[in-house]
Amino acid sequence: GAVVSQHPSRVICKSGTSVKIECRSLDFQATTMFWYRQFPKQSLMLMATSNEGSKATYEQGVEKDKFLINHASLTLSTLTVTSAHPEDSSFYICSARGVTSGMSYNEQFFGPGTRLTVL
Amino acid sequence: DAKTTQPPSMDCAEGRAANLPCNHSTISGNEYVYWYRQIHSQGPQYIIHGLKNNETNEMASLIITEDRKSSTLILPHATLRDTAVYYCIVRVSLLSFSGGYNKLIFGAGTRLAVHP
Numbered sequence: 001g002a003v004v005s006q007h008p009s010r011v012i013c014k015s016g017t018s019v020k021i022e023c024r025s026l027d028f029q030a031t032t033m034f035w036y037r038q039f040p041k042q043s044l045m046l047m048a049t050s051n052e053g054s055k056a057t058y059e060q061g062v063e064k065d066k067f068l069i070n071h072a073s074l075t076l077s078t079l080t081v082t083s084a085h086p087e088d089s090s091f092y093i094c095s096a097r098g099v100t101s102g103m104s105y106n107e108q109f110f111g112p113g114t115r116l117t118v119l
Numbered sequence: 120d121a122k123t124t125q126p127p128s129m130d131c132a133e134g135r136a137a138n139l140p141c142n143h144s145t146i147s148g149n150e151y152v153y154w155y156r157q158i159h160s161q162g163p164q165y166i167i168h169g170l171k172n173n174e175t176n177e178m179a180s181l182i183i184t185e186d187r188k189s190s191t192l193i194l195p196h197a198t199l200r201d202t203a204v205y206y207c208i209v210r211v212s213l214l215s216f217s218g219g220y221n222k223l224i225f226g227a228g229t230r231l232a233v234h235p
Contacts, residue, residue, distance in 0.1 A: 004162070034222070043206075044163065044225040093162050095223070108223055110155075110162035 003027055004096050006111035013084055014119055021079045021114045023094030029074040030096035034108065035067070038091040050077055074098070084118040091115050123207045128230040131201075137194040139229050141207030144188040150210060152183060153223070154192045156203040163206065163225075166192065197233045204228040 003026040013019050023033060032051050036044040048064075050056035050071035058064045068080040077096075081088055095110040124142040131137040143152065153168040167174055167181045169190075174181045180193040194201055206228040 006162075036225075043227050044157075046222060046224060049222060091160070095162070107165055107168075109165065112162045113160070115160075 002107070002109045004030075004094065004109050004111040006092075006094055006114050008114060009112065010115045010117075012117045012119065015085055016083055018080055018082045019084055019116060021081075021092055021094075021116075023077045023079070023096070023111050025075050025096045025098060025109075028096075028098050030077070030098040031074065032097050033071055033077040034095045035069060035077075035079050036093045036095070038093060038113075044093060047079075081116065084116070086118045089116055089118045123209055123226055125205075125207055125226065125229045127227065128232070131194075131197045131231060131233050133199060133233055133235050134196055137197040137201065137231060137233070139192040139194075139205050139207075139231065140189065141192070142189045143207070143209045146187050146209050152181065152187075152190050153208045153210065154179070154181065155206045155208065155223075155225075156201075157206070157228075158200075158203045166205075197231075199233050199235070202231060202233045204230050 005024045005026055007022045011019055034049050035047045037047050038044045046059050047062045047067060048056045048058045048069050050069050052071050052074050056069035066082055071077040091113050093110055093113040095108045097108045151168050151170050154166040155163040156166055157163045167176055167179050169181045169183055171183055171187055181190060183190045206225050208223055
């Protein structure tokens, strides 16, 4: 149980375009979802936290108008990178926590990640 | 949340126990110790967590010192598939839906290489 999926797994886009990444909790209701970014050979950096039905809370230094997060349902959150530039190329990872029978509130389960390359 | 210190890299022979240390000297009474690992180009995988007692599951054991200022993750019989970056994270764990206190902040981790 507690599976988180991401789509797409890999995307290449042209500079100036927008890219949407989906994060889904497949077998539980995700009350909170998190978005991370990871550059090569670096650790994960938390970008934002979103609770279902409310606005996302962004970490310091993360532009909310550039990285649009929507968490409209208990199983889906989306991250849209607007007007992407080559420096936005990175590995984007979502994670989710929530409730289902037998699952702790306090474990976070991660998706497999989405590799974005902006040309 | 308290900061953690881990060695940047470790080696382990296949079949032997891998003991990964973590220092968290500023941990406070309501903070848990969590361990995750990340295999190359994948999302992090939850391993284990604990408050003050030692914990064991099918993946690993977690040994927390009595003063809680350090801990050790033990992989009892390391395999080549255990090669990954291992992250030790300390955070408050609240039984609520509030996201604010439940952020996982990742440090640099320990890069474990298991060799034949």
